[in-house]
Amino acid sequence: MTMPLLQVKDLSIRFGGIIAAEDVNLSVNPGENLAIIGPNGAGKTTFLNICTGYLSPVSGTVHFMGRDITRLAPRNITRLGIARAFQIPQLFLEQTVNENMLLAITARHTSLSTIRPLGTSAFRDEAADILSLLKVADFAARPAQELPEGTRKLVDIAIALALQPRLLLMDEPTSGVASSEKFAVMDVLVAALATRGVSSVFVEHDMEMVTRYANRVAVWNGGRVQKSGPPQDILDDPEVRRTVIGH
Amino acid sequence: MGARNIVLLVTAAVLLAAVAWLLPWTRTFLVIAMSKGLAALGIVILLRAGQVSFGHAMFFAVSAYAAGFASRMLGGTDIAVMLAVGIAAAAVLSLVVGLFVVRYRQIFFGMLNLAFSMVLYSILEKFFEITGGSDGLRLSRPSMFGLVLQRNDFDLMLVFLSIALALGATLAVQVYFASSYGQALRAIKSNETRLEYIGVSARLVLLIGYVVSAVTGAIGGVLLAALQGLASPSFSYWIQSGEFVFIAILGGSAFPAGAFVGALVYEGVRIYAAAFANDIWELVLGLVIIGIILFAPRGLVGLAVETFASPRKREAVPDGSVPMTNAAPAKGSAEQ
Numbered sequence: 001m002t003m004p005l006l007q008v009k010d011l012s013i014r015f016g017g018i019i020a021a022e023d024v025n026l027s028v029n030p031g032e033n034l035a036i037i038g039p040n041g042a043g044k045t046t047f048l049n050i051c052t053g054y055l056s057p058v059s060g061t062v063h064f065m066g067r068d069i070t071r072l073a074p075r076n077i078t079r080l081g082i083a084r085a086f087q088i089p090q091l092f093l094e095q096t097v098n099e100n101m102l103l104a105i106t107a108r109h110t111s112l113s114t115i116r117p118l119g120t121s122a123f124r125d126e127a128a129d130i131l132s133l134l135k136v137a138d139f140a141a142r143p144a145q146e147l148p149e150g151t152r153k154l155v156d157i158a159i160a161l162a163l164q165p166r167l168l169l170m171d172e173p174t175s176g177v178a179s180s181e182k183f184a185v186m187d188v189l190v191a192a193l194a195t196r197g198v199s200s201v202f203v204e205h206d207m208e209m210v211t212r213y214a215n216r217v218a219v220w221n222g223g224r225v226q227k228s229g230p231p232q233d234i235l236d237d238p239e240v241r242r243t244v245i246g247h
Numbered sequence: 248m249g250a251r252n253i254v255l256l257v258t259a260a261v262l263l264a265a266v267a268w269l270l271p272w273t274r275t276f277l278v279i280a281m282s283k284g285l286a287a288l289g290i291v292i293l294l295r296a297g298q299v300s301f302g303h304a305m306f307f308a309v310s311a312y313a314a315g316f317a318s319r320m321l322g323g324t325d326i327a328v329m330l331a332v333g334i335a336a337a338a339v340l341s342l343v344v345g346l347f348v349v350r351y352r353q354i355f356f357g358m359l360n361l362a363f364s365m366v367l368y369s370i371l372e373k374f375f376e377i378t379g380g381s382d383g384l385r386l387s388r389p390s391m392f393g394l395v396l397q398r399n400d401f402d403l404m405l406v407f408l409s410i411a412l413a414l415g416a417t418l419a420v421q422v423y424f425a426s427s428y429g430q431a432l433r434a435i436k437s438n439e440t441r442l443e444y445i446g447v448s449a450r451l452v453l454l455i456g457y458v459v460s461a462v463t464g465a466i467g468g469v470l471l472a473a474l475q476g477l478a479s480p481s482f483s484y485w486i487q488s489g490e491f492v493f494i495a496i497l498g499g500s501a502f503p504a505g506a507f508v509g510a511l512v513y514e515g516v517r518i519y520a521a522a523f524a525n526d527i528w529e530l531v532l533g534l535v536i537i538g539i540i541l542f543a544p545r546g547l548v549g550l551a552v553e554t555f556a557s558p559r560k561r562e563a564v565p566d567g568s569v570p571m572t573n574a575a576p577a578k579g580s581a582e583q
Binding site: 052073074075076078079083084090091092093095096098102103104106108109110111112113114115116117118119144145159163 | 348422423425426427428429430431433434438440441442443444445446447448455459549
């Protein structure tokens with residue numbers, strides 16, 4: 001059996017009286033697109049925060065490619081190959097989309113300089129490719145603060161892709177994207193992840209998205225993984241339907 | 248950085264040098280303005296990251312004193328040695344202080360800097376045996392790159408040197424702003440979280456900016472000490488730090504050249520206001536800064552850019568921020 005890409009063991013964290021995770025065990029295998037579903041406040045985003053080093057768990061460990069990353073800083077985890085796209089897009093608002101991308105690509109190459117101008121022509125081409133992939137190339141020269149919400153989401157994902165991660169964690173990747181665009185964007189994104197050999201974990205509320213794009217679904221409820229398995233099995237499960245989907 | 252931009256900056260520098268050549272009474276004024284402009288340039292660098300320091304005069308002072316000690320130990324020295332020693336001292340101090348202050352942001356960053364600068368002020372004032380206390384440290388007139396000059400020639404050469412260093416620093420800071428670390432510095436202002444999540448340490452980025460800003464301030468400190476033949480504790484006093492912030496905002500904090508435009512106007516207003524309205528010159532300056540903040544928040548250089556920029560250009564930057572790296576320079580933006 002191959003080693004899981006990401007392995008979480010006995011993870012616990014609580015905020016006051018709220019249990020966001022309690023003895024959670026979950027792994028992500030190479031090539032997998034794992035969807036995490038669950039009611040609001042169940043601890044899904046907290047899980048992403050722990051995996052990327054933004055929060056430290058009370059107990060338990062997170063391993064990435066066999067290495068313990070539990071208490072590493074976000075930037076060190078990023079350098080190891082976990083990128084993150086946020087529910088609320090995190091962009092460099094004063095800078096253009098292109099500058100946002102070039103900063104990410106330059107950071108990936110750890111070639112920051114106080115003298116050389118930002119972005120070589122190779123970096124610019126790479127940025128343009130990723131932006132075209134997500135159909136936001138037209139916005140390249142615009143300051144990020146002028147972008148419509150849906151576009152911001154896609155640029156946020158583009159920045160994460162520019163880091164060429166092994167694993168991409170996405171928090172509701174298409175919320176805010178126009179519903180007519182959602183599937184088109186996810187089609188392209190999932191195909192791109194497959195081509196680049198990137199595995200993903202995405203938190204999602206839209207069950208249609210889950211059915212269509214996830215290989216596996218984990219149901220997060222009350223700080224525990226209530227169930228995990230292939231999308232159809234999970235979505236057909238009466239208990240999951242009652243507690244999470246609500247019908 | 249466009250060629251136009253460089254040409255305009257060099258032209259401005261040559262014009263200032265010509266003024267100094269033709270009108271000897273402007274020399275002291277110009278050296279003071281360039282020194283303070285260099286320190287205000289340090290504030291412009293920090294403002295790029297959305298931070299402001301109310302203690303930046305500590306680097307102005309430490310370089311002046313370091314140059315003074317070097318001069319005293321060597322029994323007189325050269326301006327090049329003074330600059331090297333001053334810059335080195337400020338770089339070391341900024342690295343040490345920076346390790347603490349880059350952990351904080353906004354008002355905490357500003358006030359912590361103020362605290363450090365006032366600690367330095369107290370040390371300079373109280374350790375009389377070493378620092379000369381409130382009388383300051385006297386410096387003998389240095390040689391100018393090997394040349395021993397009389398008072399008038401020295402003053403003229405010092406103006407030329409100040410203008411050249413101001414020009415060099417402005418160009419260097421523009422190169423820095425366009426670099427990847429410069430862009431990352433700007434990113435601190437809008438989204439530090441994302442910076443961490445692309446694998447970059449925001450603290451390291453700010454520390455680099457902090458050291459660069461201290462170095463520009465250090466050059467100013469040495470120049471002023473060389474002009475006055477004196478390094479005094481007031482170099483480090485909080486009012487001096489406030490003056491640098493004032494100058495940066497007056498000139499236009501988005502533009503490196505704004506620091507020097509601000510310094511020239513500030514010193515000009517100060518001299519004339521002191522001469523013609525001795526009792527209320529601070530009030531005059533206060534009204535000027537209120538006017539700038541209300542009607543031209545991007546400072547004098549920002550005002551010039553808006554006035555001369557083409558309508559299309561103005562439309563392209565509705566929020567008032569002028570992209571400095573990726574757009575063809577608009578008319579007047581070469582003033583940067």
